[in-house]
Amino acid sequence: MRAQPVNQISEKGLRVWRLYGIMQTIVILLLAIGSGVLVYIFEWPGWLYAIAAVVVVFFAYFLIYLFPKVRWTRWRYEVRESEIELQHGIFIVKRTLIPMVRVQHVDTSQGPILRKYDLAEITISTAATNHTIPALLTEEADGLRGRISVLARVAEDDV
Amino acid sequence: MSETRYKLHWITAVIQVLKTVKEMILPLLVIVFANGLNSSSSGVWYLDYLSFIIFGAFIIVFAITGIIKWKRFEYWFEDDELRIEYGLFVKKKRYIPFDRIQSLDYTEGILHRPLKLVKVKVETAGSSSLKKSEAELTAITKEAAQIIEHEIAAAKMTKKAVSLEEGTVVEGIEAEEQSQVKSIFTMSVKDLLILATTSGGIGIILSGAGIFLSQFAEMIPFEWMYEEVSGFIKFGLLFVAIAVFFGFFVVWLLSVGMTFLSYYGFSVSLDQQDIVITRGLLEKKRMTVPLNRVQSIRVIENPFRQIFGYAAVAIDSAGGGGAEGAKINLFPLVRKKDINGPLKEIFPDLILVEPTRKLPARSRRFYYRIDFLWMVPAIGAMAYFFFPYGLLSLLIVPVIIFYGLWQHRSGAYELSGNQLTLRFRGFSLQTAFLMRKRIQSMEVKQNYFHKRRQVASVTAAIKSGIGTFRAQVLHMEEAEAERILSWYEPKTEKKGRQE
Numbered sequence: 001m002r003a004q005p006v007n008q009i010s011e012k013g014l015r016v017w018r019l020y021g022i023m024q025t026i027v028i029l030l031l032a033i034g035s036g037v038l039v040y041i042f043e044w045p046g047w048l049y050a051i052a053a054v055v056v057v058f059f060a061y062f063l064i065y066l067f068p069k070v071r072w073t074r075w076r077y078e079v080r081e082s083e084i085e086l087q088h089g090i091f092i093v094k095r096t097l098i099p100m101v102r103v104q105h106v107d108t109s110q111g112p113i114l115r116k117y118d119l120a121e122i123t124i125s126t127a128a129t130n131h132t133i134p135a136l137l138t139e140e141a142d143g144l145r146g147r148i149s150v151l152a153r154v155a156e157d158d159v
Numbered sequence: 160m161s162e163t164r165y166k167l168h169w170i171t172a173v174i175q176v177l178k179t180v181k182e183m184i185l186p187l188l189v190i191v192f193a194n195g196l197n198s199s200s201s202g203v204w205y206l207d208y209l210s211f212i213i214f215g216a217f218i219i220v221f222a223i224t225g226i227i228k229w230k231r232f233e234y235w236f237e238d239d240e241l242r243i244e245y246g247l248f249v250k251k252k253r254y255i256p257f258d259r260i261q262s263l264d265y266t267e268g269i270l271h272r273p274l275k276l277v278k279v280k281v282e283t284a285g286s287s288s289l290k291k292s293e294a295e296l297t298a299i300t301k302e303a304a305q306i307i308e309h310e311i312a313a314a315k316m317t318k319k320a321v322s323l324e325e326g327t328v329v330e331g332i333e334a335e336e337q338s339q340v341k342s343i344f345t346m347s348v349k350d351l352l353i354l355a356t357t358s359g360g361i362g363i364i365l366s367g368a369g370i371f372l373s374q375f376a377e378m379i380p381f382e383w384m385y386e387e388v389s390g391f392i393k394f395g396l397l398f399v400a401i402a403v404f405f406g407f408f409v410v411w412l413l414s415v416g417m418t419f420l421s422y423y424g425f426s427v428s429l430d431q432q433d434i435v436i437t438r439g440l441l442e443k444k445r446m447t448v449p450l451n452r453v454q455s456i457r458v459i460e461n462p463f464r465q466i467f468g469y470a471a472v473a474i475d476s477a478g479g480g481g482a483e484g485a486k487i488n489l490f491p492l493v494r495k496k497d498i499n500g501p502l503k504e505i506f507p508d509l510i511l512v513e514p515t516r517k518l519p520a521r522s523r524r525f526y527y528r529i530d531f532l533w534m535v536p537a538i539g540a541m542a543y544f545f546f547p548y549g550l551l552s553l554l555i556v557p558v559i560i561f562y563g564l565w566q567h568r569s570g571a572y573e574l575s576g577n578q579l580t581l582r583f584r585g586f587s588l589q590t591a592f593l594m595r596k597r598i599q600s601m602e603v604k605q606n607y608f609h610k611r612r613q614v615a616s617v618t619a620a621i622k623s624g625i626g627t628f629r630a631q632v633l634h635m636e637e638a639e640a641e642r643i644l645s646w647y648e649p650k651t652e653k654k655g656r657q658e
Contacts, residue, residue: 002641082649091606098600099649127477128599128622155649 002095005078005085012117013075013135017068019113025060032056077133079148082155084124086131100155102126106148108141124148162235165306168276168298171232174268175225175297176218183217234296239314241281241307243294253294257314259283262433262447265304269441277304282447340435344427344490344501350469351425354492355418357463422491429505434474436487448487452477454597455621455628456489456506458498460588470495472502475623486623509592514573514580522614522634527563534559572617572632572639574646579619581630591630593619599627601647603640615640619647 032052039048067090076087084103086096104127110120120141123132136144205212224247232245241255264280271277281294346354423440434448454475464470472490489505490498499511534556541549569584579598582590602618609615617640618631 002644089604093605093610095603095605095644096600097602097644097647099647101596101649102599126599126620126622128627129620131600 005076005087007077007079009072009075009077009133009135010119010137010140011072012119012137014068014072016113016117016119016135017071018064021060021063021065021068024063025056028059029056075134079144079151081151084131084148086133096131098124098126098129098131100148100152103148103152103155106145106152108138108145110138162237164233164235165299165303167229167232167296168274168300169229170270170274170276171297172222172225172229174270175228176221177270179221179225180218183221236307236310239318241294241311255281255283255294257311258318260311261449261452263304263308263311264447265443265445267439267443271298272441272443274298275301277301279304279307339430341429341504342426343429343504344493346422346425346490346492350492351419351422353464353467353469354422355415357461425491427489427501427505434489434505436489446487448474448476450505453506454623455594455630456502456509456592457630458590458592460495460590462587464492465495465588468495469493470498472498475621475628477622477624486628508594510575510578510580511592512573512575512580514571514582514590516572516639518567518570518632518634519614519636521612522636523564523567525609525612525614525634526567527560530559530563567634570632570635572635572643574643579643579646581617581619581632583630583632589630591619591621593621593630595647597621598647601644603644605637609634609637613637617643 032055035052036049038044039046039052070090071088074088074090074093078085082100084098084100086094086098088094104125107123107125108120109123114120114135118138119135120138121132121134122136122141122144123130125131133141133144228245228247231247231250232243234241234243236242239257241257241260243253243255245251245253260281260283262282264282266278266280267276268278276298277300278298279296281296420440421442422438424443425438426436428435428437430447432450434450434453436444436446436448438444454477457473457475458470459473460470469492471488471492473486474489476487490501493501502509502511538549538552538555541552543549566584569582569588571582573580577595579593579595580590581593582588599620599622601620604616604618605614613636614634615637616631616633617635618629621628621630
């Protein structure tokens with residue numbers, strides 16, 4: 001069994017994901033309220049309220065609590081001298097290996113929510129694929145970007 | 160140095176116009192029909208003929224722009240670059256360094272043939288746009304095409320000579336002079352016929368016909384048609400069935416004909432470091448793939464063709480032609496036993512072994528179990544809503560299970576030196592030969608159930624055109640998946656670990 005990659009993403013990332021979860025839940029809540037109003041207007045059976053409520057609670061549990069937590073514990077990365085290794089996934093755990101030689105460029109990006117938490121995501125591109133590490137401290141992301149680009153330049157094609 | 164500026168052949172203007180007309184044909188037809196169909200004469204002649212006047216005006220405008228575009232288009236060689244100047248209103252210039260030119264692809268259309276002309280597409284490593292190649296010379300004489308090739312070759316040679324100044328120069332030039340084209344593969348008419356008759360082009364043509372019909376849907380007089388159709392039904396169902404069958408047959412014949420025309424005279428040859436593929440009867444195409452741009456080699460065995468012992472070989476190339484250029488048919492149809500010889504000739508380093516390592520028996524279930532997720536509700540619904548006959552949908556269960564088992568049996572892999580061979584089945588059986596240095600990234604996937612049974616899926620990503628081709632063997636032994644991942648790990652790192 002291979003060892004897991006060592007680095008975890010920022011703990012603030014968990015908070016951001018919870019925030020996303022809350023936003024998604026709000027959308028579902030609004031939908032539930034909408035259907036509740038319909039039930040009221042058309043006088044459909046009362047147990048539909050219960051179903052709507054259960055659905056909302058259900059989603060809230062998964063989107064706000066469980067998924068972010070599992071996702072966060074799963075997410076690991078490691079940047080070694082000649083390769084990058086990632087591990088992520090909620091249901092399906094994916095472990096990706098990207099040799100430094102194959103790295104074409106590295107980007108960091110930051111949306112408004114990530115900026116508020118001083119986080120950034122970093123995207124590593126090869127000729128064929130893109131790989132994103134979703135939430136790193138801005139400082140860390142910038143450092144990593146620099147490091148990867150230096151390592152990628154040094155790495156030699158050995159095959 | 161003063162450069163001669165070359166122009167394209169005048170036929171370019173004609174081709175331009177025809178191309179624009181082809182693109183505009185639908186809107187134009189709509190205009191014509193919309194106007195032409197209301198037969199009430201207004202008495203004013205130019206209103207009656209308005210549609211035709213518009214049509215004519217468009218044609219004239221197209222013709223003029225076509226001629227201007229042709230007049231404006233110039234190309235020449237300067238500073239080891241192919242320079243092109245063109246543009247209708249805005250003059251655009253494009254300079255392509257010879258170094259970056261990967262290949263010149265030739266196409267001879269029906270209009271080119273009698274005049275001994277070719278269309279030249281200049282392919283570079285990273286073509287920026289999706290569908291277009293870097294530059295396209297619509298029609299030039301074959302001699303002019305040869306001049307371009309010579310210019311590029313000469314420039315590359317002097318460069319080599321400069322960079323290898325000490326002694327090796329002679330060797331380089333000698334190798335260059337030995338340039339000879341070696342024929343590797345040709346397709347006989349019999350093979351061509353088999354390819355054409357078993358090709359899957361039917362679906363494409365059908366969908367094409369569907370799209371075409373949907374364009375005209377508004378214009379088809381449906382009321383009249385319904386009457387006809389009800390009359391049709393009176394003739395009896397048999398007649399309808401025959402008509403449908405006949406329709407399919409015609410479509411199939413069309414697809415056979417089209418495949419035949421486009422693959423006629425298919426031949427592959429090796430010109431030093433380039434694979435040259437020529438094909439086509441009416442429209443001759445010549446495509447060049449530099450060997451060092453080949454990313455993967457795949458042997459694809461369609462079950463229907465497998466019965467007759469036939470397979471196909473495709474390669475993925477990194478450069479050029481976008482989605483279309485991604486997967487190139489190297490041998491569109493070849494007897495399975497005849498694959499190795501020619502393939503070995505093109506790729507001497509290739510290890511052409513049948514992958515022997517199979518998947519463990521305990522991973523069998525993963526190939527069909529996931530399908531129950533949709534099967535159970537689907538069958539339940541069928542059985543509920545169409546009670547007695549809906550139960551027939553249960554028959555799909557063994558089909559899916561057998562299909563899964565079939566896929567499981569087909570899966571195999573092999574590690575040999577720097578080469579990874581993956582075999583997997585969607586419907587056709589694919590065997591992908593991947594060199595380690597061509598794999599862009601690699602992924603091992605595992606869900607909860609996989610982990611419990613110690614199985615994992617392996618995916619290797621390969622650059623193909625501007626996109627990605629993913630070769631994956633699902634549900635293999637976990638330890639083996641890890642072994643493949645460690646094999647893929649760069650060597651320097653491994654050494655570091657051992658020390």
